[in-house]
Amino acid sequence: MTAPDAPTPAELPATYDAAATEPAIYARWQQAGVYTADAARTTRLGGDRDPFVVLMPPPNVTAVLHVGHGLNNTVQDVVTRWRRMAGDEALWLPGTDHAGIATQNVVEKLIAREEGRTRADLGRDAFVARTASFVEETGGAILEQLKAIGASCDWTRTRYTLSPELSRAVREAFVRLYERQLIYKGHRVIHWCPRCMTSLSDEEAEFSETAGKLYHVSYPLTDDPTRTITVATTRPETMLGDVAVAVHPEDERYRDIVGKTVTLPVVNRPIPVVADAYTDPAFGTGVVKITPAHDANDFEVGKRHGLPMPVVIDATGAMRDGADSDGRVPADLVGVDRFAAREAVVERLRAEGRLVKVEAHQHNVRHCYRCDTVVEPRLSDQWFVKMAPLAAPALEAVRTGATRILPERWEGVYVHWLENIRDWNISRQLWWGHRIPVFYCDACGWQGALREDPRDCPQCALDDSLRQDEDVLDTWFSSWLWPVSTMGWPDEESADLKAFFPSDVLVTAPEILFFWVARMIMAGYAFRDETAFHTVYLHGTVRDTQHRKMSKSLGNGIDPLEVVRLYGADALRWTAIAGLGMGADVILDHNDLEKSFAPGRNFCTKLWNIGRFLLANVGSDAVAPLASLDAARLTRADRWILARLDQAVADCDAALGPARPSAAGGVSAHGEARWREHEHTAGLRLNEYAEAARRFVWNELADWYLESTKARLSGGDAADREVARAVLVHALDHALRLLHPVVPFITEALWQRLPGRADGEFLTVAPWPRARGASAAGNGAADGAAEFELVRAAVSAIRQVRADYAVAPGKQVEAVLVSDDAATRAVFETEAALAGRLTRSTLTVAMAKPGGAAATQVIAGGAEVVVPLAGIVDLAKEREKLTKELADLEKQLAALRGRLSNEGFVSRAPAHVVEAERQKEAEWGRRRDQLASTLAAMGGA
Structure with a gap:
């Protein structure tokens, strides 16, 4: 029985109306609950379906859908829809991230603009409440927008990193690592953002190529001012915090001054000359200034030599002269911005005759990944995670193939980062986020990490002296738990945890390989003793025609919802996937949406026309199942299109990855192992999959088979007509199944109109095609x-x-x-x-x-x-024209060959010119033979 809201083929409109069709279809999918996964159906809990899990990289609660989200989530959706149709219990789990720095910045700006107040004016509790209210209004908006592009998520499992359930997981993870002594508080140089007023991890302080200056400064020896050593620096303002200069122990030029002092210019303070292997004798003058409080490498030198560590730049990026700096900053520079202070220090060096020279200098400068402010290295007390023990199993996972990274070139980058990993600074001086669950008792000195907020001190039982650490955790500390926290961990009896962990494919961008991906793999081993997922698929970036990454700040972005409004979600999806080579960037023109999305729009138009024409030819009467047909009645064209369908299925499977056989079919453990082995060597070439499906429906089904069956469908033998109808419907049915993961709406709309569709049937959960093979097609296939x-x-x-x-x-x-x-x-x-x-x-x-x-x-x-x-x-006229063209070409070819036989030309001309001439000779020779052959066919000479 035909679905009640599906028109018959004769009623199909001439033009596909995406704006009306797509929302209606999505509403029907949601109403039917077709994307809600059931843990009990998985083989891990005794069911008959293999689990297949994709975790959505949780977008920020402040985010709106942009073209990068569109690409990323379309890839996830294609993979999930494919595995769902292939018989897996597929779960695509959505959610959002509370986004500590990003959300706090947005709310602070909102309060400043609307009320003229700061977060300090509100106070911590009021500010957190205001932020929570803001998130309640705006958070998750992007998830609603994702429905417009067809995201087949299990919305019943939507997660949020600051929800009570996930917050419990965050706290449990912190306490476990604290108890294992993998979390500690350290006094170290960290990256500090003077705008966001918080510390940042190494990955959050991003390098940016900057045109700067290199200042060469002379430091006189204290006991002999006539003798100087020259130091080069890009940051003269930090000289005020210098406590030493270092030379290499084996550098003969300076061996006699090691242990002596030089006078620090501007403040005229003596500082020692130390010998340390950190310095490179071959670089510059071989002398390095040591500023331990404002450089991570200098900090290590300072520790080795027991040097003081004065902080001369405060949290706002201004010069300071606190108790620890001991009068190092001149009074007129206190409170001056660091960059203005730089110019002032340079002028004083010039006035003192200590500025040797200034050179233009290109170098990498770290910037805050959120606000782009130049980051300040600064000595501070922060919480850290010891990463080396956590990195070891994550490193082994990629080396052994337990986790594969695609494209494979990223494996080397991943391995290099983990082999050289540094401890992770996880504390942030913010108010929005998971507060660090460490408590201090001012009465007895007790300190500890607790799973629950205590009422009083666990040691002395006093409650009025107990306080919690002021800092919050790095946003990524909750995000790295995403694969386990979303499944109910730390509840080890959670059905979702048992059924859906580990997950299968993580789809994300390369820029968060270290922020998030590597850490999730570490968390999987740290808290579940296995990898978080088997495959990491790193897709390319959406760029404009100048190859710039699309961004709001550059004004070159594309609004996916605008594309959906103009051309439909399927057009957007097809354009994205068809142009997505493994790891390749997608190039779109933000100034010409019609041109950019023409591939998707044109394909959908063609598919609609093919479906409409085919359905009109086969009619709405039920067709016989292909398996019930007498194989002897199949024509050569029938056998050919079924063979081409088999090949299309095989090509799609090879491009996507091997179709894992269902456990319901009696797959052995060995069979599963073989599938896993094969899975790690193939798949996720999505553009190749899309092309294989397109080629079948467009080039073979429409251009050849449909044309070949027109006479059979319009008259003649009735039995032969039914065979043609059955084969045609079967071929279109399976073509729509192959295409569905990429263009789900238009394929569902056409599939619903195939003869014999029943109420409640959906293409989106129909079985993935399997090749019939020669035996199924009958003898002589x-x-x-x-x-x-x-x-x-x-x-x-x-x-x-x-x-x-x-x-x-x-x-x-x-x-x-x-x-x-x-x-x-x-x-x-x-x-x-x-x-x-x-x-x-x-x-x-x-x-x-x-x-x-x-x-x-x-x-x-x-x-x-x-x-x-x-x-x-007209043979005579054509012979005359071709004869003249052949004669002219032979003259040109003779002259070209003469030039190439001239040793003087070949030896003196540039190699690329000679090669171009040889290629021209080959092309002209082929054209000459073609003309001669055509002329001979016409009876010419």
């Missing part, structure tokens, strides 16, 4: 398909002749199919009418070529297609 290839070759040859000689489309031509093989002639004889109809020609079959001027095309098996030219072209 392969031979029949191969014989139809002969017919196709003959048709193509005749069409080529018509094109070569500009034969008018309506003009009938004569053609002779020539072969000395009886079987080949038999094929041509039975298919001559079809070939003639497809080429507007009258065909005869012969053993020998006819006489007279003719165009000849050789096809498979040595057979020839001969088209007499008499009556098609």
Whole structure:
């Protein structure tokens, strides 16, 4: 029975209306609950379906859908839809991130703009409440927008990193690591953002190529001011915090001054000369200034030599002269911004005669990943995670193949980072986020990390002296738990945790490989003793035609919802996937949306027209299942299209990845292991998958098979008509299944209109196609398909002749199919009418070529297609034109060959010029042979 809201084929509109169709279909999917996963159905909990899990990288609660989200989530959706149709219990889990720095910045700006107040004016509790209210209003908006592009998420499992459930997981993870002594508080140089007023991790302080200056400054020896050493620095303002200069222990130039002091310019303070292997004698002068509080490497030198560590730049980026700096900053520079202070220090160095020279200098400067402020290295007390023990199993996971990274070139980057990993600074001086669960008792000095907020001190039982750490955790500390926290951890009995962890494919961008991906793998091993997912797919970036990453700040972004409004979600999705080579960037023109999304729009238009025409031809009456047909009644064309469908299924499977067999089919553990082994060597070439499916429906089903069946569908033998209808519906049904993961809406709309569709049936959960194979198609299937290839070759040859000689489309031509093989002639004889109809020609079959001027095309098996030219072209006129063209070409070719035979030209001309001439010779030679052959066919010389 046809679904009640699905019109019959005759009622299909001439034009596909995406704006009306897509929301209606999505609403039906949601109402039917087709994307809600059931843990009990998985093999891990005794069911008959393998789990397949994709975790959505949680967008910030302040985010709106942009084209990067569109690409990322389309890739996830394609993979999830494929595995769901392949029989897995597929779960695509959505959610959002509370986004500590980003959200706090947004709310602070909002309060400042609307109320003229700061977060300090509100106080911590009021500010957190205000931020929570803001998130309640705006958070998750992007998830609603994702529905417009067809995201097949299990919305019943939507998660939020600051929810009570996930907050419990965050706290448990912190306490466990604290108890294992993998979390500690350290006094170290960290990256500090003076704008966000918080510390940052190494990954959050991003390098940016900057045009700066290199200042060469002379430091006089204290006991002999006539002797100086020169130090080069890009940051003269930090000189005020210098506590030493360092030279290499084996540098003969400075061995006699090690242990002496030099006078620090501007403040005229003596500082020691120390010997340390950190310095490079071959770089510059071989002398390095040591500022331990404002450089991580200098900090290590300072620790080795027991040097003081004065902080001379405060949290706002201004010069300071606190108790620890001991009068190092001149009074008139206290409170001056660090960059203004730089200029002031340079002027004083120049006035003192200590500025040797200034050079232009390109160097990498760290910036805050959120506000782009230049980061300040600054000595501070912060919480850290010891990363080396956590990194070891994550490193081994990639080396052994337990986790694969695609494209594989990123594996080397991942390994290098983990081999050189530094401890993770996880504390942030913010108010929005998970507060660090460490408590201090001012009465007895107790300190500890607790799973629950205490009422009083666990040691002395006093409550009025207990306080919690002021800092919050780095946003990524909650995000790295995403694979386990979203599944119910730390509840080890959680059905979701048992059924859906570990997950399968993580789809994300390369820029968060270290922020998030590597840390999630570490968390999987730290808290579940296995990898978080088996495959990491790192897709390319959406860029404009100048190859710039699309961004709001550059004004080159594209709003996916605008694309959906103009062309439909399927057009957006097809354009994204069809252009997405493994790891390749997607290039779009933000100034010309019509041009950018023409591939998707045109494909959807073509698919609708194919479906509409086909459905109109097969009608709405029920068709016989293909398996019930007598194989002997299948024509060569039927066998050919079924063989091409088998090949399309195989090509799609190979591009996507091996289709894991369902456990319901009795798959053994060994079979599962083999699938896993194969899975790690193939798949996720999404553009190749899309092209294989497109090629079948467009080039083979529509262009060849549908054309070949028109006569059978419109009359003739009734039984043969039913065979043609059955094969045609089967082919379209399976073509729509193959295409569905990329263009889910239009395929669902067409599939619902196939004859025999029942109420409540959805393509989105229909089985993924499987190749039928020769045995299912019946005896002679392969031979029949191969014989139809002969017919196709003959048709193509005749069409080529018509094109070569500009034969008018309506003009009938004569053609002779020539072969000395009886079987080949038999094929041509039975298919001559079809070939003639497809080429507007009258065909005869012969053993020998006819006489007279003719165009000849050789096809498979040595057979020839001969088209007499008499009556098609004016032979005399055509011979005259070709004779002149051939003569002119031979003159040019002779001159070119003469040039190439000239040793003087070949030896003196640039190699690329000579190579270009040789290529030209080859091209002209081929053209000459082609002209001669055509002229001979016309009876010319």
